[in-house]
Amino acid sequence: MAVIALILHILAAVIWVGGMFFALLVLRPASGMLEPPLRLQLWDGVLDRFFRWVLGTIVVLLLSGYAMVFAVFGGFAGLRPYINIMQGIGIIMMLAFFHLYFAPWPRLRAAVARQNYPEAARQLNQIRAIVTLNLVLGLVTVAVGSSGRYW
Ligand code: HEM
Incomplete structure (x- = not known):
């Protein structure tokens, strides 16, 4: 179970961050x-x-991450700091994604449908800024999550 959760977890992280x-x-x-x-x-x-795909990876990261928290680490009480850092940054990444998904993304789609390209470019810029933030956070999270057990 734990091995399957870890494999799914890492595949989801690779797909989202990559x-x-x-x-x-x-x-x-x-x-x-x-x-x-x-x-x-x-x-x-x-x-x-x-x-x-990102929506799918978020579901998989959360389910597999918390499955490991409970099945491998016995719940939140005994969590080592690196798992809390991963969890914390991961949740910030998810909130940033949902902001992007429900604010600039529908506006970009509507602007493209109306062929209002200057407006679409403005919305795409906002999406780019958030994705840049999430890429940096995602790389940090992968580094923390994969090396943390050796700290
Ligand atoms: C949001 C809630 C999350 C929880 C509760 C969580 C939980 C966990 C747990 C329990 C492990 C196993 C640690 C170990 O065996 O030492 C793990 C590993 C890992 N997680 Fe997360 N995680 C979350 C989010 C993320 C995110 C967003 C990413 C990347 C974008 C990520 C990337 C990784 C990586 C790279 C590993 C290491 C795999 C390995 O090399 O063993 N995690 N996570």
Whole structure:
């Protein structure tokens, strides 16, 4: 059980954090060559697919993370600091994602549907700022979560 939870946990982290890395550091610079209408339609489609995966990874991270907390570590009382740091930063990442998902994301979609590309670009900028924050937090969380047992 614990092994399955840990495998699912790490796969979810890889998908979420790796996806953000690819979006920001690979696809974003390369998509700059496209004219705004095409570029914003591309991001509309890219983020639509990616955010569904992120929702799934959040469910898996929470279920597998708390399954390990109870099954392996015997509940919250005996948790070592690195697990609390991972849990704390993880929850901040999730709140930041939900803000993005329910505020700028629907506005980006509506603006693209109306072909209002300057407005869509503004919303995409907000999404980019939040995803940048989450990428930094995600990399820190992976470093803490994977090395913490050796501290
Ligand atoms: C939000 C609540 C979370 C809880 C309750 C939680 C809990 C745990 C627990 C109990 C472990 C096992 C630690 C060990 O065996 O030493 C673990 C491992 C790990 N977690 Fe989390 N976690 C959470 C979120 C996250 C997030 C958001 C990420 C990354 C984005 C993450 C990345 C990792 C990594 C990389 C490992 C180490 C796997 C390994 O190398 O053994 N966790 N987590």
